[in-house]
Amino acid sequence: MTDRNRTLTTTAYALLGLLDIRPWTTYELAKQVARSLRLIWPRAESNVYEGPKALVAHGLATARQEHVGRRPRTVYAITPAGREALRQWRAEPGAGPTMEFEALLKVLLGDASDKESLLTNIRAARDWADRGQQICADIGRGYVQDGGPLPERLPIISLTFPFLLEFAELVERWSERAEQEVRRWPDDPTPADADLSQFQRAAALKPAAGG
Incomplete structure (x- = not known):
């Protein structure tokens, strides 16, 4: 170059x-x-x-x-x-994804937050996921109904489109689980019990080469 x-x-x-x-x-x-x-x-x-x-x-x-x-x-x-x-x-190999997710950041730094503040940001993440899925739905309907504006590009688009849809679905699933968990917590979340199931699942994964 x-x-x-x-x-x-x-x-x-x-x-x-x-x-x-x-x-x-x-x-x-x-x-x-x-x-x-x-x-x-x-x-x-x-x-x-x-x-x-x-x-x-x-x-x-x-x-x-x-x-x-x-x-x-x-x-x-x-x-x-x-x-x-x-x-x-x-x-040239492209860089991997870089996430900017303010609602998740506020949850991550929510140690001194009250329960409602945590729920507010979890719901904001779910709202984003809903909008993302609606965008994907609109795009999907266009390609199903009439081939979309650039039907000749459909093989390439079909590689990237599932990632966008599945990422929005992932955020929705996370927000639903997180909301259910936080709703069980007291108003002051500091003494809440931690759900270790995802840590246990991650610990069972195969280590990266050289790790």
Whole structure:
């Protein structure tokens, strides 16, 4: 990978990957990012609108001005250099997931919390899981009913989609178990009895190589 391409962020490569599928206007890119990436790579819409300009500056994309009626719009397309940069990026091992889960963090640091504060954050996690499953349901119905907006990509999408659905289901299962457990605790959770079953299950797992 060239030094120039090393300056690109993962978000820039994500946009480049979308441009590899077909040309998009900035508005279309923002909609596609919201549809397909928000559960695995959520980014502010402002980043999506500015990102293609950086790709053009690096020679990895082109920008073409068009008009729809009197309204101007910019259409971005990938260049051969962009496809080569994307090929190199795809070939490198990607990093594993990095979790930012504020509700879980508040539960983890809940030693001095009251019972209701713990339940509030556990319910917030469940609400997130409900929204995630609804997003997956909407996407799933689209592909089942009419093949979705990019049916030619279905084999690739079918690899990643189950992870998103199962992760949302995992958070829901955890939140349900956690709520049931905390409801049994006294208002001051400090003296509550710990459930050691998951520690015992983990202890029985095969140790990592070299561990």
